[in-house]
Amino acid sequence: MRKVCSALPSYKLACFATLLLAGMAQASDTLYVESWRTDDANIWSDTIIPAFNKHHPDIKIQFSPTPPTDYNSALQAKLQAGSAGDIITCRPFDASLQLFDSGYLEKLNGLKGLEDFSDVAKSAWVTDDGREQFCLPMASVIHGFIYNKEIFEELNLTVPKTQDEFFKVLAKIKSESRYTPLDMGTADQWEAATMGFQNIGPNYWKGEAGRKGLIDGTAKLTDQAYVDTWKELAKWKPYLGRGFEAQKYSDSQNLFTLGRAAIYPAGSWDIQTFNNQADFEFGAFPPPVLKQGDTCYISDHTDIGMGINAASKHKEAAKIFLNWMASAEFGELFANAVPGFFPLSNHSVAIKDPAAQTFISWRQQCESTIRNSYQILSRGTPNLENQLWNVSAQVINGTMTPEQAATETQQGLEQWYGPQQ
Amino acid sequence: MMFSKRTKEHKPFPWHLWVFLGPGLLIYLTFSVYPLLDTLILSLYEEQAGQSEFVGLKNFITLVTDENWSSAFWNALSNNLQFFAFHMLLQNPIGLLLAVLLSSPKLRLASSYRTLIFMPTMLSVVIIGFVWQLILSPIWGISEEFLYSIGLGQYFDAWLGKEGSALVTLSFISVWQFVGIPMMLIYATLLNIPDDIIDASTVDGASPMQTFFHIKLPLILPTIAMVSILTFVANFNAFELIYAVKGALAGPNFSTDLLGTFFYRTFFGFQLQQGSSTMGAAVATLMFLIILVGVMLFLFFIQRRIQRFQF
Known part of the structure; x- marks a missing residue:
């Protein structure tokens, strides 16, 4: 450009102005977003960024994701080298807390957008004492059960609300049809813990009360609530498919989308897969409660947050963007673009996907909590989350009793966690 | 000067x-x-x-004495020894047998068999793991149908998912994949044996069995020894197959955990477990020492006593 300018002296002034403008545009705020959600690149460029630019055309956003498995280490390296983007997508709990403690993440206390979030939603990105907030909650995933509506109609079943009804439904599917009643395997182990234990557990340990109890040491994993959770898991065994011990997560998904299984213990992220692959209608119900009229609890697990790089030169612009992300408008855009990932703000958002709509409606009827092993409790050796995978899979396989599972995990926790000693 | x-x-x-x-x-x-x-x-x-x-040797002391680490470590080591034993008892004898069959002058299409048997060795472990999981799957697999058709249907089980059978099944898969290597090495040695020695033994009235045990086997012993040491090193570094089929948590209940997967979890972390590069290095060092000691014992006690023949 400079060459062009000097070659045409008569336009020098105009040229100068153009250069100045170009320079200004460059100095103006382009925010780079670090993320592991490579799947969402199109949603950002086609939906989220244009919507934001309608309000703030002066702030440019560039979404630059890294593959999920590389994200943590790549981000760490970039932050150390000072080349990381302005906005950082935050993993929940310890991974981000470590970044904050090392001084890489900006403290967000006082950010206006934060007022629109509940404490449960914010809990994944605060310091242990609850004082300092370092990321804005962005999305969560909810656990429950997804069922095949056609099979339910065929066998004349109603959606179970209590556990008795749940097991009656399972027994009826098993005796009256060749469908797999409950579609889950234990080969990968994490389903047993995540779709099993963390899915039905909150009803037993009363959600947040029980989770906080474990953290402050007033509750133990050997308490009745936890033993009962594993007891219910043990009761699943006869209703699982043949050879469920070798059934992998992808097998379970395929079994359901092929219409060969009736009920699928789910995470809401499965909705996207099922929408693409299943040619029947499916619905969802929350984990059944013990007795009719009991308060229900759901696992509404915080999964994605947004923070600001402490070394960013555009913190003000980044804060404007984060505040916009807290708005109802963003919530609605995001929830509809990625069904199964739910915005965490308190605004009511209209979701078009019917299954996702059901999932998010539970927030009104039930109390939300997050997976109990994620905050603080999986920092030591032995690692509680790994233990939960192992014992939950074993309880379902029938190679371990619920009491043994409780004793083993509690002993593990007592070895390193002060409040439990 | x-x-x-x-x-x-x-x-x-x-x-x-x-x-x-x-x-x-x-x-x-x-x-x-x-x-x-x-x-x-x-x-x-x-x-x-x-x-x-x-901290000196603290990591090693933790690794072998602290219950949290040592139980996982000894479990992985014992699984690894079983894994190795399976390969020694199955892979190498089968490799030897195949090599002898292949080198028989009466066998037709020998080079086709050779290529086919060697093929799995060249495939990626991820593919092998995926294919075998499908074959053995209780939902989609063909193995159940197959067993029924030969009248053994009642013995079918979710082998890869049961604590008692998962490691054995994985060993079988690994043996199936790598049997081509001992076969090729032994086959090459067998081809090198001069015909006049074999002819001389036939003239002397030795049966084919006698020829094998008294002439061929002593001549290929150095190769068998080398195959054993290669198997040992490869088995104690094994990781990919377990990781591809059972994941890094090597379930059920760590029954398929090898030193390789144990190292992976320790060094890189797993899910919510933070990785520890120093503890991981300690595991890696122990693996190195185990392999080193094994190879040295082998060199001192076996390799030195083996006679080699020059033709």
Whole structure:
């Protein structure tokens, strides 16, 4: 450009102005977003960024994701080298807390957008004492059960609300049809813990009360609530498919989308897969409660947050963007673009996907909590989350009793966690 | 003074040696020796809150005495020994048998069999793991149908998912994949045996069995010994198949955990478990020592006693 300018002296002034403008545009705020959600690149460029630019055309956003498995280490390296983007997508709990403690993440206390979030939603990105907030909650995933509506109609079943009804439904599917009643395997182990234990557990340990109890040491994993959770898991065994011990997560998904299984213990992220692959209608119900009229609890697990790089030169612009992300408008855009990932703000958002709509409606009827092993409790050796995978899979396989599972995990926790000693 | 100067003049510095050795040596030093030494050194440190501190043998003591670490370590070691035993008892004898069959002059299409048997060895472990999971799957697999058709249907089970059978099943898969290597090595040695020795034994009235046990087997023993040591090293470094089929948590209940997967979890972390590079280095060092000791015992007690023949 400079060459062009000097070659045409008569336009020098105009040229100068153009250069100045170009320079200004460059100095103006382009925010780079670090993320592991490579799947969402199109949603950002086609939906989220244009919507934001309608309000703030002066702030440019560039979404630059890294593959999920590389994200943590790549981000760490970039932050150390000072080349990381302005906005950082935050993993929940310890991974981000470590970044904050090392001084890489900006403290967000006082950010206006934060007022629109509940404490449960914010809990994944605060310091242990609850004082300092370092990321804005962005999305969560909810656990429950997804069922095949056609099979339910065929066998004349109603959606179970209590556990008795749940097991009656399972027994009826098993005796009256060749469908797999409950579609889950234990080969990968994490389903047993995540779709099993963390899915039905909150009803037993009363959600947040029980989770906080474990953290402050007033509750133990050997308490009745936890033993009962594993007891219910043990009761699943006869209703699982043949050879469920070798059934992998992808097998379970395929079994359901092929219409060969009736009920699928789910995470809401499965909705996207099922929408693409299943040619029947499916619905969802929350984990059944013990007795009719009991308060229900759901696992509404915080999964994605947004923070600001402490070394960013555009913190003000980044804060404007984060505040916009807290708005109802963003919530609605995001929830509809990625069904199964739910915005965490308190605004009511209209979701078009019917299954996702059901999932998010539970927030009104039930109390939300997050997976109990994620905050603080999986920092030591032995690692509680790994233990939960192992014992939950074993309880379902029938190679371990619920009491043994409780004793083993509690002993593990007592070895390193002060409040439990 | 004069003398040494004269020898220097007579013997110029052997530059050509360095020029030829240099590139290989440099690569070997940077990518093999340096990382190994660095691992050994790293295992003597402990990292806490970004500060690393020299702690001597503490990591190793934790690894073999602290219940949380030692039970996992011994479990992985014992699984690894079973894994190795399976390969020694199945892979190498089958490899030997196949090699003998292949080298038989009466066999037609020998090179086709050779290629087919060697094929799985060239495939990626991820593909092997995926294919075998499908074959053995209780939902989609063909193995159940197959067993029913030969009347053994009641013995079918979710082998890969049961604590008692998962490791054995994985060993079988691994044996199936790698049986081509001992076969090829032994086959090559068998082809090298001069025909006149075999002819002489036939003339002397030896049966084919006698020829095999008294002539061929002693001649291929050095190769069998080499195959064994290769199997040992490969098995104690095994990781990919377990990771591809059972994941890093090597379920059910760690029944398929090998030293490789144990190292992976320790070094890189897993799910919510934070990785520890120093503890991981300690595991890696122990793996190195186990392999080193194994190879040394083998060299001292077996390799030295084996007679080699030159034709």
